[in-house]
Amino acid sequence: xxxxxxxxxxxxxxxxxxxxxxxxxxxxxxxxxxxxxxxxxxxxxxxxxxxxxxxxxxxxxxxxxxxxxxxxxxxxxxxxxxxxxxxxxxxxxxxxxxxxxxxxxxxxxxxxxxxxxxxxxxxxxxxxxxxxxxxxxxxxxxxxxxxxxxxxxxxxxxxxxxxxxxxxxxxxxxxxxxxxxxxxxxxxxxxxxxxxxxxxxxxxxxxxxxxxxxxxxxxxxxxxxxxxxxxxxxxxxxxxxxxxxxxxxxxxxxxxxxxxxxxxxxxxxxxxxxxxxxxxxxxxxxxxxxxxxxxxxxxxxxxxxxxxxxxxxxxxxxxxxxxxxxxxxxxxxxxxxxxxxxxx
Numbered sequence: 001x002x003x004x005x006x007x008x009x010x011x012x013x014x015x016x017x018x019x020x021x022x023x024x025x026x027x028x029x030x031x032x033x034x035x036x037x038x039x040x041x042x043x044x045x046x047x048x049x050x051x052x053x054x055x056x057x058x059x060x061x062x063x064x065x066x067x068x069x070x071x072x073x074x075x076x077x078x079x080x081x082x083x084x085x086x087x088x089x090x091x092x093x094x095x096x097x098x099x100x101x102x103x104x105x106x107x108x109x110x111x112x113x114x115x116x117x118x119x120x121x122x123x124x125x126x127x128x129x130x131x132x133x134x135x136x137x138x139x140x141x142x143x144x145x146x147x148x149x150x151x152x153x154x155x156x157x158x159x160x161x162x163x164x165x166x167x168x169x170x171x172x173x174x175x176x177x178x179x180x181x182x183x184x185x186x187x188x189x190x191x192x193x194x195x196x197x198x199x200x201x202x203x204x205x206x207x208x209x210x211x212x213x214x215x216x217x218x219x220x221x222x223x224x225x226x227x228x229x230x231x232x233x234x235x236x237x238x239x240x241x242x243x244x245x246x247x248x249x250x251x252x253x254x255x256x257x258x259x260x261x262x263x264x265x266x267x268x269x270x271x272x273x274x275x276x277x278x279x280x281x282x283x284x285x286x287x288x289x290x291x292x293x294x295x296x297x298x299x300x301x302x303x304x305x306x307x308x309x310x311x312x313x314x315x316x317x318x319x320x321x322x323x324x325x326x327x328x329x330x331x332x333x334x335x336x337x338x339x340x341x342x343x344x
Contacts, residue, residue, distance in 0.1 A: 003177065004170050007199050014198060018165070022056035028163030028197075030062035032070070033081035037088045038222035039295070040207045040215035042302075043266055048167050048202050050093040059099040060161050060325070061089065063318075066104040066111070070147050071139035086314035088225045091306035100161075102321035109329035110160040116336060117152050117159075120185040121178065126151065130174050155179035160329045164195040167202050190339040193332075208262050210239040212255020223263070226306060229296045236260070236292045241284035249276045257284060264291040267298040 018025055029049060031041065053059050063082050068075045086101060094101065104110070126132065129151050136143055146153075151174070158166055158179045166176055176199040183194035208214065209221030216222060221239075223232055241256045249272040251258040261272035264287070268275070279286050337343055 003173055007173060008201055010198075011201055014200065018052075018055065018057060018200075022052075023058075025057045025165045026161060026163050027052055027057055027059045027165045027167065027200075028062065028158045028161060029059070029167050030064055030157070031085070032067045033063045033065055033078055033085055034068055034072075034076070035081055036222075036224035036226055037085050038215060038224050039263065039267075040209075040222065041088075042092065042225055043207055044169070044202070045167065046089065046092045046094075049089075049099070052167070053094060053098050057165070059094075060163065061094065061099060061101045062104055062157050063102070064104040064153075064157065067146075067150065067153060070144075070150050071135045071141070082318065083311050083314040084226060086317050087306050087309050087311075088302075090309055090313070090317065091225075091302045096317045096320060100321045100324050101317055102325035103318060104157070106318075106322040107160070107325045107329045109326065109333040110156055112333055113156040113160055113329075113336065114149070114152060116186070116340065117156055117182050118149065120182050120189070121152060123148075125178075125181075129178065131171070134171075151175050151178040152182070155182045158197050159183055159194050160332050161325070162195055162332065164197050165200050166197050167200045169202060169206070173199055186336075186339075190336075193335050193339050207266055208251070208255075208259045210236065210256070210259045210263065212251060212259040221259070223295055225299060225302060228303075232295055232299075233292045236288050236295070239288065241287070245283045246281050247276045247279040247283065247287050249273050257287065260284075260287050260291045264294045267294045 027049075029045065031045070037046070049059060049061065063085055065075065065078050065082060068078055082103060089101060090096075126148050132147060132150060135147055135150065139147070154175045155178050159182070166179075168176060176197060180196045183196045186194055206214065209216060209219055210223070211219070211221045213219055213221060223235060227235070239256055239260060241260070242254060244254070247257060247261070248254065249258050249261050258272065261275055264270075264275050265272045275290070279290065334343075
C-alpha cells in the first residue's frame, strides 16, 4: 500500500477524532506570499481553515515570506502580498483571536531549528523529494541551497509550534513525511520533544485556471479574491476558448471552455457537465457571462468585508501573530537546546 492510499484510509478515523476532540490538535498551514490569493486558494485551503477554526482546532497560518525566494530571484512585492492575504483571510472568516497568522521571517527561533533539523536528513533524501524536483524543473535555475532544503524549512514551520495536523493535498504528502521523519529522529536521538504530525487530506477539488491549466498566479489564469466585479469580468472575457459553438466539458481537448465550466461549477455547487448542457449551443459568450455572474455573486460578501478592512488592520494582525509565534518558537527552541545539552 503506497503512502497516499494508507493516509487516505486513515482519514475517516482522523476526521472523527478531530470532531470529537478538537482540543487535541494544533494545525499548521499556510502559503508563500508570491501574489494575490485567488479562487483556487479559497476553495482549496481557506475554507478548510475556517472550518477547522470553527470546530475548535487551534490553527496557525504561516505566510512564508522567506520561502518566496526558494525558486525565484527576488521577493517582489512581498509585504503587499502578505497584507493582501491577511485581508482575504479576515474576509473569509479567520479570526486572529483564534487563529495565529504570522510571517516566517519574523520568527528567528523557528528558523534556528533548521540547524539541528538539517543534521537529521541526508543529501540523498533531500534530492529525491518530489517537490524539490518539481520546483527545480519549473524554475529552470540551478539548484540553490534554499530549494534543496525547502522540505526542512517546512518541517521547522510545522514543528516549531508542535503542530500535529497539517491539511494537504496529495502532492504535499512528501513534506509531511519529511517532518515526521525529522520529529522521529530528533526524539530518538535526544529525547521526546516533537509530535509526529499527521496529514489531513483535504477533499477540496483542484480548481483549474481559466485556460484549463492549474490555477496559478504565475500563469495569469487566476481570479483573485480581491478583484472588482469589472476586473473579474475582464479576466473572464479575455479567457481563450475555441471556435466550436456548442459548449461541452472536455478538459483534454477543450481546456479553455472546460476551465470556465469548472469555475462556474464550483461556485454554483453544480457539475460542469450540467452547466454545459444548460448553455448548449449558446456559445462561449453565454458561458463567459454565466461564469462572470456566478463568480461575482459568490464573492460579493467576501469583497464587501474585505473592502471594510484596511492595510493597518492587516498589519496589526500580523504584529500580534508574530509576537505569539515568537513566544512559542522561543519556548520550543529552549526545549531543543536543553534536550541537546546546549543550555549555558
